[in-house]
Amino acid sequence: GIRHEPTNKIVLDLEKLYDEAGEDLAYVARYARAIQQQRGDYNGRVLSIRADDLRALAIVYDISPSGLIERLTEAGVLVADPRAFFAS
Ligand code: C2E
Ligand code: C2E
Ligand code: C2E
Numbered sequence: 001g002i003r004h005e006p007t008n009k010i011v012l013d014l015e016k017l018y019d020e021a022g023e024d025l026a027y028v029a030r031y032a033r034a035i036q037q038q039r040g041d042y043n044g045r046v047l048s049i050r051a052d053d054l055r056a057l058a059i060v061y062d063i064s065p066s067g068l069i070e071r072l073t074e075a076g077v078l079v080a081d082p083r084a085f086f087a088s
Contacts (some may be wrong), residue, residue, distance in 0.1 A: 008051075009048055009082075010050075010051075011046050011047070011079040011082050012032055012049060012072075013046055013077050016077045017029050018032075018075045021075050021077055023073070025071075025077065026075075030041070031049075032047055032049070035047060035053070045085075046080075046085065052071050
């Protein structure tokens with residue numbers, strides 16, 4: 001059957017990230033733009049990113065991957081459930 005457990009996928013709210021997030025998340029924003037470019041994925045409101053890329057970004061910020069997740073959550077740039085995001 002269909003499972004409804006929450007995914008661990010890292011999904012960024014691009015509008016929040018690009019327009020509202022502070023200078024602190026400038027590297028995340030730059031990285032997201034680069035990924036959009038590599039995928040040719042320009043029209044999305046959200047962007048799913050690789051766990052590997054989150055780990056690389058965490059190194060840039062000199063924190064753990066879960067620490068970076070926490071920071072992104074506090075900044076409100078993570079989408080917990082993309083389907084609910086589009087339903088609202
Ligand atoms: P690639 O890594 O050789 O992947 C080639 C294609 O396989 C991708 O084309 C995509 O259609 C598919 N693919 C690879 N991994 C995944 C995945 O985890 N999920 C899904 N849904 N599809 C996957 P695409 O998207 O046009 O990307 C072209 C190239 O751009 C990729 O070649 C990779 O070198 C780079 N790229 C794209 N997105 C990312 C990213 O999020 N992180 C990194 N590090 N590179 C990326
Ligand atoms: P989901 O992963 O929960 O994503 C829900 C919606 O969020 C997607 O609807 C899409 O509009 C948006 N979204 C999520 N990640 C990205 C992203 O990196 N770029 C863009 N532009 N939009 C994104 P959509 O496309 O109708 O997909 C519905 C569901 O189909 C997805 O739910 C997922 O379960 C599946 N799906 C779609 N594409 C892929 C894929 O490349 N790989 C895998 N494994 N599943 C996919
Ligand atoms: P997803 O497409 O649902 O893929 C979930 C996981 O399956 C990925 O987690 C990765 O571990 C594995 N996977 C899927 N396709 C491939 C593949 O072609 N090659 C390899 N080596 N592994 C694959 P991951 O890497 O954390 O990515 C999370 C999400 O980010 C993906 O969910 C997808 O929505 C997005 N993504 C990652 N890389 C790409 C890419 O190159 N192109 C696109 N369009 N989306 C990507």
